[in-house]
Amino acid sequence: MHGGLQEPPLLLLSLLVAPSLQMATYPADLLPEFYRELGGVISSQMELPSVPSPIEEGHWPRRDLEIGQVGGVAVDLSDRPQIFHRGNVTWDAKSYNRSHHYQRRGEGAIPGPTLLTLDRVTGAVLKAEGVGRYYMPHGLSIDSKGNRWITDVALHQVFKLPPDSDTPSLTLGVAFEPGSDSAHFCQPADVAVTDDGTVFVADGYCNKRVAVFNDKGRYLGSFGEREGIAFAVPHSLTVQGDVLCVADRENSRLICWDVHQPYVEPQVTNLSLYGRVFAVAAAGDVLFTVHQSESGAGGLTLDLATGTVLDSWSAAKGFYTPHDLAVSSEGRTIYVAETTPARLYKFLVEPNFYQEV
Numbered sequence: 001m002h003g004g005l006q007e008p009p010l011l012l013l014s015l016l017v018a019p020s021l022q023m024a025t026y027p028a029d030l031l032p033e034f035y036r037e038l039g040g041v042i043s044s045q046m047e048l049p050s051v052p053s054p055i056e057e058g059h060w061p062r063r064d065l066e067i068g069q070v071g072g073v074a075v076d077l078s079d080r081p082q083i084f085h086r087g088n089v090t091w092d093a094k095s096y097n098r099s100h101h102y103q104r105r106g107e108g109a110i111p112g113p114t115l116l117t118l119d120r121v122t123g124a125v126l127k128a129e130g131v132g133r134y135y136m137p138h139g140l141s142i143d144s145k146g147n148r149w150i151t152d153v154a155l156h157q158v159f160k161l162p163p164d165s166d167t168p169s170l171t172l173g174v175a176f177e178p179g180s181d182s183a184h185f186c187q188p189a190d191v192a193v194t195d196d197g198t199v200f201v202a203d204g205y206c207n208k209r210v211a212v213f214n215d216k217g218r219y220l221g222s223f224g225e226r227e228g229i230a231f232a233v234p235h236s237l238t239v240q241g242d243v244l245c246v247a248d249r250e251n252s253r254l255i256c257w258d259v260h261q262p263y264v265e266p267q268v269t270n271l272s273l274y275g276r277v278f279a280v281a282a283a284g285d286v287l288f289t290v291h292q293s294e295s296g297a298g299g300l301t302l303d304l305a306t307g308t309v310l311d312s313w314s315a316a317k318g319f320y321t322p323h324d325l326a327v328s329s330e331g332r333t334i335y336v337a338e339t340t341p342a343r344l345y346k347f348l349v350e351p352n353f354y355q356e357v
Contacts, residue, residue, distance in 0.1 A: 051286065051301055053313045054334050054347035061123020061344065067116070070337035070344060072140030072150065072190070072324050076163070079328045080126065081118045081335045083344060084140040084150055086110065091136060091339075095154070100178040100186050100206050102135060102154035109135055115150070115166060120333070123346070129166035139190035139202070140324070141237075149191035151201075156185045158201055170217050172201070180207045182219035192237035192244060194259065200244060202234040210234055210246060229255065229266075236324065240282035240304060247280040247289065254280060254289065254307065269307030274300065279324045283331035286310070290322035290336055297322050299336065315345050 068086040075081055087110040097103055113128035114137050130137075136154035143149065146163035157173035178186040186206030193199050197215030209225040224231040224246075232250035239245075245256040252272040258264060271277050275293025282288075287302040297319035301311040315336070324337045334347040 051310050052350045053311050054288075054299065054301075054349045056316050057346045057348055058316070060346045061118065063122075063124065065116070065118075065123070065125070065344065067342050067344075068110075069339040069342050070323065071136075071138040071339070073326045073335050073337040073344065074140045074142045074148070075326045075328050075333075075335065076117065076142050076148075077146045077329075079330075079333070080120050081123075081326065081344070081346075082140060082142070082148065083116050083118070083337060084130075084137040085114055085116070085342065086137050087112045087114055089136060091153075095136070100156075102176060105135070105154070105176060109133055110137075115140075115148070115161075118344075120328075123344070133166070139188070139236075141191050141193070143193040144195050147193075149193060149199075151188040151190060153187040153189070153205065156187060158185065158188055158191060172213065172217055178206060180209075185211070189234065190236045192239045194239050194242075194244075198259075200237055200239075202237050202246065204231070204234040204249070208232060208234065210237070235277070236279040236281075238280050238282045238287070240284075240287075243282075243304065245280050245282065245287065245304075247277045249276050249278060252276055252291075254287070254302070256304070256307070267307050269302065271300070271309075274298070274312075278322060281325050281327045281334075283327040286331075288325055288327060288334060290319070290325050292319075292321065299325070299334075313347075 068088060069090055070083050070085045072084040073081060089110055095103060109132045111132055113131050114134050115130035116125050117127040119126055134152050136152055138153045139151040141149045148161040150159050155175050156178050157171060157175060159168040160170035162169050173185045174183060177184055180186060185203045188201050189204035190202040199213040201211040203209050203211050208231045209222040211222040212220040214220060224234060231248050234246050235249035236247035242258050242260045243256055244259055245254055248255055252275060254269040254277060256267045274291045277289050277291050280287055280289045285304045287304050289300045291298060298312055298314040300309055302309050321339045322336050323339045326335045332349055336345040
């Protein structure tokens, strides 16, 4: 994968050429209780880290933010949280027609700023960007060079924004045109970028695939829609070193690959006991997720190497609709974004712990 990115990454090649190597198939007739008990036996025999629970920081932000539904949250290279929100627009049953075309295009773009950089201590707005440009903000991620990658599910596009500008330096997809080929997306949900510049796009709502591009935006292929993985809304992505993890939302699972060991079966973590998995973020050897179910919502901490659940946690008064989360560079601070009601939480954990796990 290094040096020029002239060929598709090994992970993609393996998914296209050797679909039978993707994942183990488990007996369908065994009850969930069996897997719960089996997981308990396995966990009891493993040396797992004892991790501290994230604790919500009260009264943060110190002043209420004037924001709409928060689609995405990320942490920049200065460890400041950034959010991508929908202002006066909400996603509802009338937002799209059956062919996935956005139905409120005539109302124009969101008039106010949609991309906010916040002070990590107070939560005050330090910078407001994206005025009059976006229609339905969704995903936000920041790569190792500080570029912001955002997705707009109404425009069906992905944008790369430099650290110091909200003018896109790269645009993928065709405005307002849903599709499933190399030039189109259909409501793309999130982006993850490896250190060598390979771009993974969770083209999740309509296409149920992860699309792959090189650092110049050249399409390399996709996986997940035909090769036995069968995504059902790949909603969130995270990259930790050589490992790519996908929050497969409607299947209530995490799927992780080592991109340099493509012929090893991916690690599949079934989280159906917790509900739909909306987001995943990595810190050191630990993964964090947020989930929703009919019985409630919450967060989980998992061991990256095994997928074992290490801890469950939530806000002091509980979550309602957690949609995305992000972790600071040292692993000490976690931010969780909700859509309805629109808000942002800040959690603190033991300093530097997740770098030492």
